[in-house]
Amino acid sequence: MxxxxxxxxxxxxxxxxxxxxxxxxxxxxxxxxxxxxxxxxxxxxxxxxxxxxxxxFENFTFLTTDDLYWKAYLSSVRIAAISTVLTLAVGYPVAYAMARAPEEWRATLMMLVILPFWTSFLIRVYAWIGILSTEGFLNQFLFGIGLISEPLTILNTPTAVYIGIVYTYVPFMILPIYAALERLDGSLIEAAEDLGCSRLQAFWLVTIPLSKNGIIAGCFLVFIPALGEFVIPSLLGGSSTLMIGKVLFEEFFSNRDWPVASAVAVILLLILIVPIILFQRNEQKQAEADQ
Amino acid sequence: MNRLSPFNVVSLTLGFAFLYLPMLILVIYSFNKSKLVTVWAGFSTKWYGELLQNEAFLDAAWVTLKVAVVSSTFATILGTMAAYTLVRGGRFFGRTLFSGMIYAPLVMPEVITGLSLLLLFIGIGMDRGVVTIVLAHTTFSMCFVSVVVSSRLMSFDRSLEEAALDLGATPFTAFRLITLPIIAPAVVAGWLLAFTLSLDDLVIAQFVSGPAATTLPMKIWSSVRLGVSPEINALSSILIALVSIGVITASLASKRHSLRIKREELAAARTT
Structure with a gap:
């Protein structure tokens, strides 16, 4: 009962x-x-x-006739994929260095990675508006050190969206890779080096394959939410950046076309199912390997 | 002890600078006298003063806090129940569907969750406002709570529960006296997670809220769309400060807790 x-x-x-x-x-x-x-x-x-x-299926055929939609889907996938690669490039060295840090530092470093996650997402994205705008801090800085003579236009371009996604999602990349690297047995790398590998070769042949599961998990944890992202393209991307989350939102609130908004949502879900299933499979493999 | 190579020191420095500089700049410039947010014109706390007199922001903050407390409490209760049935419940009808419904919201884009809940609320003719936001937040955050709690449930020794049952405890007593104290840290962590998720949510609230209720993120959103403003900088700094204090306190507390347990274990090992 x-x-x-x-x-x-x-x-x-x-x-x-x-x-x-x-x-x-x-x-x-x-x-x-x-x-x-x-x-x-x-x-x-x-x-x-x-x-x-x-x-x-009128709404769905409508989506295929108006090229705004499939362009938005394609551009979302492209932006999410590029940002995932960039996040990996930023996150991996940090995770690697954390796993190499003296043991008594690691808890503090972990906390420093997690702390931004607890602060408001909106505020973290907002912080970049002041940095990236034409008269913003980045341009002031580059101008000050004499690297540029004319301000760069970064805000309201896809570049700003990449920066925003990397910034907000990099903890999701660092944590699983760090977890994989921390478990890695250092003697394996020593063995590889003893057997004649250079440091770079040992890294490429031993460290990377052994942290593969962490890399895969991190990539999905960034790619999946980035695909449906709404706040970042709206605040940083301007009108030139098409992303499907933004299209859905506008279809619903500005055009008030609910059936089309729903059709957009259904197709977004269908696109997401593939990475979600792959992610789950990776997690299951990981869980089995742990046992 | 291993020392960090220069490369690792550089990646840590750059990585953490990337994570923290934007927030640091925001906090520093919230004390800027000038209305122009990117030009420093001297130290001033006037934006904090103006913020405290801005009733719209204070109202929104109050609504947000109410929603977060209520929804995270419901989410914790429901999420713990869900975790318990998933880990300990054995087989029951529709178990796969149930676990699917627990995991799906974790990866669902917020725009879809928001849209679908709005369609439901309109379909059943429910007035949109604080109640609908609470219902929406409870639904997605209970799934996060459930994941946190079930990982704890899976890792603890089940024979402790069985011993209590063998010794004549009812399942409910066993849960209250044995299981709950053991999973308590995870339940607290789940509540905190649900609380922050609710405080933080913009997209879902935007969909399901009506004209009667505006949460703080919605308020921030509508003014941020017009560009950077010193008042928002001040508000952001307050929020960043509160979160930092909270997280640092929590991690110090959990460190002390684990040290105490270690000491007790050592003492116990010595006496036997």
Missing amino acids: RRALLISVPYFWLLVLFLVPFAMVFKISLSDSVLAIPPYAPTMKEGIWALLTQLD
Whole structure:
């Protein structure tokens, strides 16, 4: 009796507030847009048969005809992928150095990596507006040391979005790589060096393969949320940067076209399923290797 | 003891400079006298003063705090229940669906979660406001709580629970006296995580909130879209300071706690 209660409360909570809303997104993505509140024509009132015959994929075909959408999907994937690589390039050396640091420092270094994660995401993105703008700190600095004679335009370009994503997501890259590197047995590298590897070769042939799972986990932890990102492209990317999270938001709030917004959401999910499944598989492999 | 090579020192320095310089600049310039945020014109605390008189911000902060406390408490209760049923519940109907529903929100883009919940609230004709934000925040943060708590549940020795049951405790008593004290640190960590997630959320609140309720991130968002402002710098600095104090205190406390446990274990080992 108690057990049933224990199971059913969170179960029903998630059914009602996660699964049902989700089904509604699917349903509305297949309905017609009308000028009313709520601005969509219901498709389920007349029973299942009517529903099945009336389903229309108009919103999805609309997405393929207007090239704004597939451009936005492509550009989201590209931006997320490039930022993931950049985050790896920034995060790996930090994780590596942390794993090499004296043991009594490591807890403090860990805390320093996690601390920004607890501070507001919005504020961390906002901080870059003042740095990257034309009269911002970066331009002032570069101007001051005489490196540039004209201010660089970084804010409201994709570069600013890359910087924003790397900055906000780098802890997600550092932590799993650090976890993998910390477990790495130092004597393996010594053995490789004794057997004639140069330092670089030992790093490439021993350290990188042994931290592979951390790298993969970190990349997915950055790529998956970056793909649907809304705040960073809106604040730093300006109107020139297309990302699908932003398109969805605007479709919903500015155009008030709910069926199209829902169709955009459904396709975004379909795109996300592949990396999510790969990520889960990697985690499972990791868990099995640990046992 | 191994010493860091120059390369590692450089990567640590650059890495942490990258992480902390933007926030440092923000804090320093919140004390700038000038309205122009990128030109230093002398030290002043006037923006803090103006912030404290800005009722819209204070109201939003109050709403945010209420939402965060209530939703993280619900999320902790539901998330702990969910973790317990997933780890200890054995088999039940729809278990795969249940664990799927726990893990899916963790990777779901916020725009989709927000959109779907809004469609639900409108579909059932619910007034949008504080209540809908609480419901939305509880739903996604209970999943984070559940992951934190279940990792703790999986790592502890199950025979302790079984011993209590063998000695005649009801399952509920065993949970209260044995399981709960052991998983307590994870439950607290889960609450804190849920609390911060709720404080921090902009996108989902933007979707599910109505004209009656504005949270602090929504308020910040609407003024940040117009560009950098010294008042927002001041507000950000306050938030950064609060979080830093909180995290540093928590990590010192947990360090002391683990030191104490180590000492007690040592003492116990000596007496036997």
